[in-house]
Each structure stands twice: as C-alpha cells, then as structure tokens.
Amino acid sequence: MGELRSARWFSGEHVPGFVHRTAMRASGFSRASFEGRPFVGICNSWSELISCNLHLRAIADSVRRGILQAGGVPVEFPTISLGEQLMKPTTMLFRNLMAMDVEESLRGYPFDAVVMLGGCDKTMPAQLMGAASADVPTIIVPGGPANPATFRGRRIGVGTDLWGYVDDVRAGRMSQAEYEALEASGGPSVGHCPEMGTASTVSAVVEALGMTLPGASAIPATDARRSQIAEDCGRTAVRLALDGVRPSRILTCDAFHNAITVLVALGGSTNVILHLLALAGRAEVPLRLQDFHDIAARVPLIANVRPAGEHLVEQLFEIGGLPVVMRELAPLLRLKAVTVSGRTVGENVADAPAVDGEVVRPLTGPVQPPGGLAVVRGNLAPGGAVVKCSAATPELLRHSGPALVFDDMDDLRVRIDDPDLPATADSVLVLRNAGPIGGPGMPEWGALPIPQKLLREGVTDMVRVSDARMSGTAYGTTVLHVAPEAAVGGPLALVEDGDVIRLDARAGVLHLEVDDVTLEARRRRRAEEPARVPYLRGYGALYTERVTQADTGCDFDFLRGRSDDPADEPYGIFDGWIGGW
Numbered sequence: 001m002g003e004l005r006s007a008r009w010f011s012g013e014h015v016p017g018f019v020h021r022t023a024m025r026a027s028g029f030s031r032a033s034f035e036g037r038p039f040v041g042i043c044n045s046w047s048e049l050i051s052c053n054l055h056l057r058a059i060a061d062s063v064r065r066g067i068l069q070a071g072g073v074p075v076e077f078p079t080i081s082l083g084e085q086l087m088k089p090t091t092m093l094f095r096n097l098m099a100m101d102v103e104e105s106l107r108g109y110p111f112d113a114v115v116m117l118g119g120c121d122k123t124m125p126a127q128l129m130g131a132a133s134a135d136v137p138t139i140i141v142p143g144g145p146a147n148p149a150t151f152r153g154r155r156i157g158v159g160t161d162l163w164g165y166v167d168d169v170r171a172g173r174m175s176q177a178e179y180e181a182l183e184a185s186g187g188p189s190v191g192h193c194p195e196m197g198t199a200s201t202v203s204a205v206v207e208a209l210g211m212t213l214p215g216a217s218a219i220p221a222t223d224a225r226r227s228q229i230a231e232d233c234g235r236t237a238v239r240l241a242l243d244g245v246r247p248s249r250i251l252t253c254d255a256f257h258n259a260i261t262v263l264v265a266l267g268g269s270t271n272v273i274l275h276l277l278a279l280a281g282r283a284e285v286p287l288r289l290q291d292f293h294d295i296a297a298r299v300p301l302i303a304n305v306r307p308a309g310e311h312l313v314e315q316l317f318e319i320g321g322l323p324v325v326m327r328e329l330a331p332l333l334r335l336k337a338v339t340v341s342g343r344t345v346g347e348n349v350a351d352a353p354a355v356d357g358e359v360v361r362p363l364t365g366p367v368q369p370p371g372g373l374a375v376v377r378g379n380l381a382p383g384g385a386v387v388k389c390s391a392a393t394p395e396l397l398r399h400s401g402p403a404l405v406f407d408d409m410d411d412l413r414v415r416i417d418d419p420d421l422p423a424t425a426d427s428v429l430v431l432r433n434a435g436p437i438g439g440p441g442m443p444e445w446g447a448l449p450i451p452q453k454l455l456r457e458g459v460t461d462m463v464r465v466s467d468a469r470m471s472g473t474a475y476g477t478t479v480l481h482v483a484p485e486a487a488v489g490g491p492l493a494l495v496e497d498g499d500v501i502r503l504d505a506r507a508g509v510l511h512l513e514v515d516d517v518t519l520e521a522r523r524r525r526r527a528e529e530p531a532r533v534p535y536l537r538g539y540g541a542l543y544t545e546r547v548t549q550a551d552t553g554c555d556f557d558f559l560r561g562r563s564d565d566p567a568d569e570p571y572g573i574f575d576g577w578i579g580g581w
Contacts (some may be wrong), residue, residue, distance in 0.1 A: 297371055
C-alpha cells in the first residue's frame with residue numbers, strides 16, 4: 001500500500017491542508033472520518049428525466065454501505081446525465097461532454113477510487129472514457145434492465161417489439177386504440193431496455209472488460225440483488241484504492257478482445273462498436289474497426305435474446321447471467337485478463353453454471369453461426385461501415401439494387417409514406433447527412449422505415465444504408481456508420497436515385513456501381529454547394545469542429561490517450577503557507 005492520492009489534499013499543517021480539511025468539516029465530516037482513509041467517490045448519473053437511471057439514488061446508498069464496511073469514506077457527486085428518449089437531437093452528441101465532465105471531476109477532486117453508477121445507453125461509455133483518461137481506480141455499477149412489459153399476453157421489451165408494432169400501425173394492421181394500450185403498458189418500471197439493446201449490451205461489455213463484478217450486468221433494476229452487488233462494488237472500490245489498481249491495468253488488448261467476443265456472442269448493439277473504439281483510443285489500445293469483423297468471423301451467436309433471438313435479459317439473468325455466456329465462450333476468450341474482482345476472467349467464470357440450451361446455446365449448437373457482425377468497405381465506405389448480420393434477413397446480406405436517396409431525416413419524413421414513392425422491394429434506401437457532423441451527433445436513424453406502400457404489400461425488410469447509428473433494440477438489413485460521412489464529403493454524398501448499390505456483407509463489400517469519372521464530376525458539383533453548419537456557438541460548435549469519424553469512435557481528437565502521470569495530477573497548490581488554492 002502506497003500513500004493515498006487524497007493525502008495530497010488532506011495531509012500537512014500548512015494553508016492548503018487547512019483549507020481542504022475545513023471544506024470537509026463544513027460538509028459535516030470530522031477530521032478522523034476522512035484523514036488517512038480511502039476517499040471514494042460515487043459518480044451518480046441519476047436524473048428524473050431518465051427512467052433508466054431513476055433508481056440510482058437508492059443504488060448509491062448501497063454503494064455507500066459497502067465503502068463504509070471496507071473502511072473508506074464515501075462521497076457522492078453528480079455529473080450530467082444522458083437519456084436516449086427525451087434528449088435531442090441525440091445523446092451521442094453529448095457522450096463526449098459527459099466523458100469530459102467525468103474525467104475532470106476525477107482528476108480535480110481528491111478521489112482514491114470511484115464507483116460509477118450508470119444506466120441509459122451513453123452514460124456508462126462516457127463514464128468509462130472519462131475514467132480511462134483520468135486513470136483513477138474505478139469500478140462500474142450498471143443500473144440493470146427494467147421489468148418486461150406485458151401486452152396481449154406476451155412479455156415485451158421496450159424497443160424491439162415497439163418497432164414491429166409501429167409497422168403494424170403504419171400498415172393498418174393495428175388500431176390507434178390498441179397502440180395507446182401498448183403505450184400504457186410499455187414502461188412498467190425503472191431500468192434500461194430489457195432486451196439486448198445498447199444499454200444491456202454496454203452493461204455486458206463492461207463486465208467482459210473486467211470493469212465490474214461477475215454477474216453484475218444482467219440483474220434486473222428492481223431486484224434486491226442489484227443493491228447487494230452495488231454494496232459489493234463499494235467494498236471492492238476501497239480495495240482498488242488501497243492496491244492502486246487503475247483502469248490502465250484492466251483495459252488491455254486482451255480485455256477488448258473479450259469485450260468484442262461477448263458483443264458478438266450476445267447479438268449486441270452496433271452502437272457498442274463506436275464506444276469500444278472511443279474507449280480504446282482513451283486507453284491507448286490499438287483497436288481497429290477491422291478487428292470487429294475478424295473476431296466476429298470466429299464467434300457464433302449463442303444468446304437467444306431479442307432482437308437477434310427470442311428471450312429478454314431477465315431470462316439470461318435467471319439462468320446465471322453473463323458468467324454463463326463467458327464460461328461457454330472460454331475457448332475463444334483470453335482468460336488471463338485481469339478484472340476489478342482481483343481475479344482473472346478464467347477464475348471469474350470457472351464456477352459459473354453451464355448453458356441451459358435455450359436462453360444460451362452451446363458453441364456446438366449456436367443460435368446462428370459465426371459472422372454476426374460484418375465490416376464492409378468499398379468506394380461507398382472507404383473508412384468502413386458495419387452490418388449487424390445477426391439481426392438481418394439472411395437473403396439480403398448479399399444484394400444489389402437501385403438507390404432511393406433521402407438527403408436528410410426531414411426529407412425522409414416527408415416522402416417515406418408517399419404512395420407515389422418510386423420504391424420496390426429491391427430498392428436500397430439511402431439516408432445521408434445523419435452522421436457525427438451531419439446529424440449532428442449521429443442519431444439512431446439508421447433503421448429507416450419500410451415505405452408504407454411496401455409494408456401493405458407484405459415487405460418486412462429492405463437493404464438500408466446510412467451514416468447514422470441504429471438503436472440496439474432495432475433489427476433489419478441495415479448498413480450503418482458509413483465513413484467518412486456525407487457531411488464531410490464522403491462518397492455517400494454522391495449517390496443519386498437509381499445508382500446500383502452492391503452489398504456483400506460476408507465478403508465485406510459495399511460498392512456503388514458508378515464509374516470514377518462520373519463520381520468525380522459529382523464531387524466537383526457538390527463542392528460548390530454551401531456547407532451545412534448546424535451549430536455556430538457553444539458545445540455544438542466544439543463538437544462539429546473536433547469530433548472524429550465513426551471508424552475511430554466519434555471521440556474528440558484532443559481527448560485520445562490518457563494522463564501521462566496521473567499520480568502527479570491535478571495541477572495546483574498542495575503545500576506551503578501561500579494563500580489561495
């Protein structure tokens with residue numbers, strides 16, 4: 001055990017020590033309650049605007065108990081919070097802002113360790129990114145999935161089932177009264193989406209990375225065991241502080257390999273590709289977009305969970321949670337990777353239950369064969385794009401068809417249900433100006449709706465291509481994250497109605513069947529058009545100026561990497577008799 005980081009603030013009888021200790025005394029702490037004990041922050045993303053995170057105040061109390069039990073000093077603090085449903089234009093626009101909030105809070109305050117509480121999609125990625133950069137000992141407590149809703153006698157999730165019912169409404173198969181009944185039953189409890197949407201996938205990936213305790217990801221938000229494991233995480237945080245176990249020790253190449261393996265095996269959200277790329281940039285791990293394709297080619301889908309399967313995350317929890325999945329994946333994992341539990345991945349999963357054969361299938365009899373994720377490239381996506389093959393129509397993963405182009409979401413909303421829209425089942429729907437800068441913030445618009453007239457003819461899926469993201473709860477044959485995006489001059493800006501687009505997801509190909517001379521002429525014509533400037537001030541202006549493209553995770557270019565020597569941070573006065581602090 002070395003000297004605690006907080007000792008820089010609280011030791012010494014000079015002016016800075018006096019001021020720092022007085023600040024704690026003014027908050028009601030006696031000197032004995034914090035001096036010489038691990039000072040553990042509870043980073044809470046609680047918000048009344050976000051039902052996914054609404055219960056985190058109570059979870060914080062459980063974490064506090066654990067910290068006290070282990071001899072630490074719990075100090076709760078807030079950051080901004082990101083809620084997918086209400087926040088516009090998209091929470092992805094603000095993920096980097098929250099990561100900055102977290103990073104600077106960790107760096108600037110006297111924390112020896114921090115427990116992060118997150119739920120909705122972008123909160124945990126932002127927390128991980130901030131923690132990786134500040135490199136203060138950290139453990140994550142996921143908020144857990146909501147209770148499933150029940151509609152027409154069937155247990156349903158939040159997003160996956162909603163998208164299907166919306167198509168029923170648009171096709172005239174569901175009445176408005178039935179739709180209102182669905183709304184009334186659709187949100188029965190706090191917690192994040194109970195299918196394998198982005199939040200559930202992020203939670204599982206946090207566990208696969210080794211940044212939370214085994215089994216923590218799948219416990220329902222309303223289950224008492226969620227509070228119990230939060231208490232365990234509080235105790236663990238004190239140990240991490242005393243042992244000096246920083247995120248840089250956990251977030252290694254092996255950890256990212258395991259995270260991607262679990263992502264594919266779960267049929268998880270493509271959003272997590274962006275978050276892992278951004279996190280790897282912070283952790284100084286050389287992760288490439290192509291690595292997702294290469295790992296996916298060896299990993300089958302073994303979790304039978306929506307949207308790629310039949311069940312919900314609650315059923316995964318009931319059979320033993322993510323440790324069941326990871327035990328079955330053991331031949332494909334790097335088992336010596338270190339975790340915050342103090343044990344390796346192999347040791348964590350050694351005693352996990354075996355697969356049940358229904359919610360989680362064996363490697364020898366998976367839900368789907370390897371290849372659940374694909375990275376495609378070509379003259380339409382030089383920097384790459386991604387396809388969630390596990391949630392696509394197999395026959396459409398190899399397809400050529402004429403493009404039907406929408407310039408932005410406003411254009412799509414106006415025309416998609418026009419009975420005269422020149423669309424057929426073979427058309428390739430293209431949405432552009434929906435990327436990091438074009439959106440702005442790369443909204444979840446990638447699962448373009450099937451034109452109403454085709455829905456009524458019984459068409460349920462089409463190939464769709466965009467520089468947008470897609471909700472982890474969504475499904476369909478969608479090519480996402482096209483890089484570079486149209487708004488920065490990417491080839492997606494050059495597509496015209498009728499151009500043939502060829503997709504071969506298994507071969508990694510996305511090609512626009514237009515010759516280079518024609519494309520160059522279009523490029524020159526496009527260059528004469530005025531650029532779209534979504535923000536002229538504030539954070540939005542900073543975002544559009546400094547955000548990177550999807551193939552590197554949409555982080556800010558100036559935030560890649562971590563602190564050179566976190567033990568010497570932050571800058572400031574920590575000793576002497578000079579006033580001011």
